Amino acid sequence: MISHKYCQQKRTIEAIIGGSCTSNELRSFLDSKLIKEINSSDLKMLVYIGDNSLNFPINELEAIWLSSKKLLRKFKRIRVAIVVNDPHQTAVSLIYCSYIDTPFYQIKVFSTLSLASQWLQL
Secondary structure, rough: EEEEEOOOOOOOOEEEEOOEEOHHHHHHHOOOOHOOOOOEEEEEEEEEEOOOOOOOOOOHHHHHHHHHHHHHHOOOOOEEEEEEEOOHHHHHHHHHHOOOOOOOOEEEOOOOOHHHHHHOOO
């Protein structure tokens, strides 16, 4: 399950991934109306991944990346800060980062909200 909102003050999408999230739910989130309605050349996302939340095989990460990459058709630059505490979710997030193949889409994994916010310049 993914809950998300757009924080106007920070100009950032804040998302919480909890429960048991499938790869289809992640791709639906990336294609959501909320993201489509943002009128900016830059997109910032702060994503919290709860313990044991990602419920899909690792080999589906590439398909999620290809869905994510399509956002570059709308935005010139994308920065995503992922905040995780669970070692398994951290590993999955770092593997996902290995698919990034463009400097216009940046993703970093953090263990604290403070460091993630600094990197996003919030």
